Amino acid sequence: MDVKYINPFLEGTIEVLKTMAFVDPRPGKPYLKKNNLAKGDITGIIGITGTIKGSLALSFSTGSILKIVSNMLGEEITSLNGEIRDAVGEITNMVSGAARKKIEVMGYSLSASLPTVVSGKDHTIMHVLGGPSIVIPFEMKEGPFVVDISMGDPQ
């Protein structure tokens, strides 16, 4: 996967979470992930189609997503309930939109599917293209989360 796609997702994630949830997550060093295990407790996945095919997953630890959604809703949420699932889907959708806008500036035309949300211990992330993906780790005081991306070559 071309590393030029990393920054749009990194910046898109920070932009969405800063704007909607008033948090400022610290990104770590991106790395290659060879298995399909999710890093977090709840994950939003969205397919990307167009000039470049691929998929994006956002996988949150319980601590990080409780803080993010509590801030978004303006009320304290203490467990991974339906509102958290809805919000994970919506955040994934918004990050996808923000990142696609940045990639489109490079001259590609992209669209996205509807997000799906998976949770539970040791759940997996099935990327559209299969194979290794690139993970961008993020840290918040309340816990970590990752952006897990797999993008193919332009068609």
Added chain:
Amino acid sequence: MDTNKKIKILVVDDFATMRKVIRNLLKQSGYENVTEAEDGVAAMNVLKTTKIDFVISDWNMPNMTGIELLRAVRSDNDLGTMPFLMVTAESLKENVVEAVKAGVSNYIVKPFTAEVLGEKIDKIMESVK
């Protein structure tokens, strides 16, 4: 208090969580008189039975989408001039053109801050005075 802040706003989105998020952002902008609908069909029912001053609608919804709701509102004798703010996940040029043709008052791309949302509403309300 600014008289505009008292307006009754209808928030239309199929995701209850997103309606709550928008309600929270509206509260931060000083708008607390808010009611909700889960799609375009439910929104039309609310608009026909309740005095609403402003509609904020998502684009992608089942049953009746945001653009279909906008067209239904604009073609209604009683609701035709209703201020209507469309919420989209991406600023696709063709979507914007379609919404403008259908008579949208303005549109806002997610993610957005309470400040930007408040400014959009104020601007639309100023233009309909």
